[in-house]
Amino acid sequence: MLNSLDLLIIVFMTLAAGTLLSLSLMFLLRNQTAKRVFFYVTSAIGLYVSAIGLRIGIGGWFPMQIAVGGLTALTCIGAIALDLIGKNKATHARIARLLSAAALVIALINAIL
Amino acid sequence: MTENEKKRRKLLFEILLFVGICFALSLVLYVFLVTVGSLLIQEYCLTNDIYLDEFEWYHVDNIIRSAGFAVSALFFMILFFALFGERLAYVRKITAGVDAIRGGNYGNQVELRGNNELTELAEAINYLSESEQRIKEKEKRLNAEKEELIRTLSHDIRTPLTSIMSYTELLCKQETVTEAEQRAYLALVAKKTAQIKELTDILLDGGRRELEFFADARLLFAQLADEFESELEDTFDLAVSSSEVPAFAGSFDVGELRRIFDNLMTNIRKYADPAEKVTLSVSGAQESLVIRQSNAVRKGGPPAESYRMGLNSIRRIAQNYGGEVVVTETAAWFEITVTLSDF
Structure with missing residues (x-):
């Protein structure tokens, strides 16, 4: 039977590997559709990890962690909005990808460390 | 590299x-x-x-x-x-x-991605595709030209053939034909037969031209104008003028020139109003030769397919001489201007 430590390690490893994989594919693939798909995957993971950070922050009442969690979540939403507004403009898409990647990395650090 | x-x-x-x-x-x-x-x-x-x-x-x-x-x-x-x-x-x-x-x-193109051997392969395939497409288009164009040549030459063969048929029919039907008339008719038949042979030779050679140099080409055009006049003077009121041509030298395919005049004559016979004047003028202008023919159109005249083909044939020949054909026509009037420049 898995205990809470096992679950913590599994969730951590899955999130870490998933994050790096979606980030790598988002930047390394050439196919624009695939890039876009991984952008949304990255943004979704970013939102999820931000929510974890927020929950941990609220649970222990760590204002800094709450603020960072909230900011990263907003950044992810902003990146998705920018991509949707920008339609097929390459500059908009590039900025959105960078924002989403930065938010995910910060959210992950905020949630775990 | x-x-x-x-x-x-x-x-x-x-x-x-x-x-x-x-x-x-x-x-x-x-x-x-x-x-x-x-x-x-x-x-x-x-x-x-x-x-x-x-x-x-x-x-x-x-x-x-x-x-x-x-x-x-x-x-x-x-x-x-x-x-x-x-x-x-x-x-x-x-x-x-x-x-x-x-x-x-062949129009299909592979999208070029990256810069490696695969990109090179895609470029080669695109090049091959384009080349094949070009070859196919060229082949299609040449076939169309060949078909057009066959069509116009077949049409042009009909003109002397009709003359031969008319003369032989005349010889068969008329009981009292003098020996001199017989000889004259047979000479015309022989001339028209030679013309058919020339045309079939062109057909077999795929449209090869036989250019001859004329030191004074004015005489050639004068002769063609005379033939035009003698062929039509019995039926039409003609006004033929070829004296405006200055003396000039040039290379011409006599068969081609004859085909121009034959087609003009055929159209006149078929569509011109015999009650009105038919004009033909050959003149020279700025290093080019202009053949202008006009007539009133008979009721129920053009357009007919053979009429168009005759004009197409003239147009093709004019193009061989770097020239052009301008046709002005109404329901009652027809005028054609053939300009020959490169000779």
Whole structure:
């Protein structure tokens, strides 16, 4: 039977590997559709990890962690909005990808460390 | 070797680069998982007052390292196959391009991606596709031209053939034909037969021209105008003028010129109003020769297909001399201006 430590390690490893994989594919693939798909995957993971950070922050009442969690979540939403507004403009898409990647990395650090 | 070829990267280099990137990222992930994983466990144990001895720590550390390695290895494989899969997908696109060419779809172009041997292959396929398309179009154009030539020559053959038929019919029907008339008719038949032979020769040679140099080509045109007059003077009120042509030298295919005049005569016979004047003038203007013919159109005259073909035939011949044909026509009036420039 898995205990809470096992679950913590599994969730951590899955999130870490998933994050790096979606980030790598988002930047390394050439196919624009695939890039876009991984952008949304990255943004979704970013939102999820931000929510974890927020929950941990609220649970222990760590204002800094709450603020960072909230900011990263907003950044992810902003990146998705920018991509949707920008339609097929390459500059908009590039900025959105960078924002989403930065938010995910910060959210992950905020949630775990 | 072009600049593009010099800069072209090897596919092998790209694959090795993928391996390198995947390996480096997997290593980063492994280090991150092991380090942060250990820290998390330590934090968890501290928070929950769990004490681990050295052996237990060794055991936990081994589990973390093994799990980290497994996750990193899985990460490596997924990332590598995703990146390499993109190249494989491109190979499939190239194969589809080759299949399209094999299927006769020559306009199909393979999208150019990257800068390696696959890009070079795609460029070669696109070049092949374009060349094949060009060849096919050229072949189509040549076939169309050949068909047009056959059509116009077949039409032009009908003109002397009709004359032969008329003269032979005349010889057969008329009981009282003098010997002189017989000889004259037979001479005309012989002349028209020679004309048919010339035309069939052109047909067999695929439209080869036989240019002859004339030191004074004015005489040639004067003769053609005279023949025009003698052929039509019995039926039509003619006004033929060829005296405005200055003396000039040039190379002409007599058969072609005769075909121009024959077609003009055929059209006059078929469509001109005999009650009105038919005019023909041959004149020279600015290093070009202008043949202008006009007539009133008989009721129920053009357009007919053979009439168009006759005009097309004249147009083709004029093009051989770098010239042009301008036709002005109404329901009651027809005028054609043939300009010959390159002779």
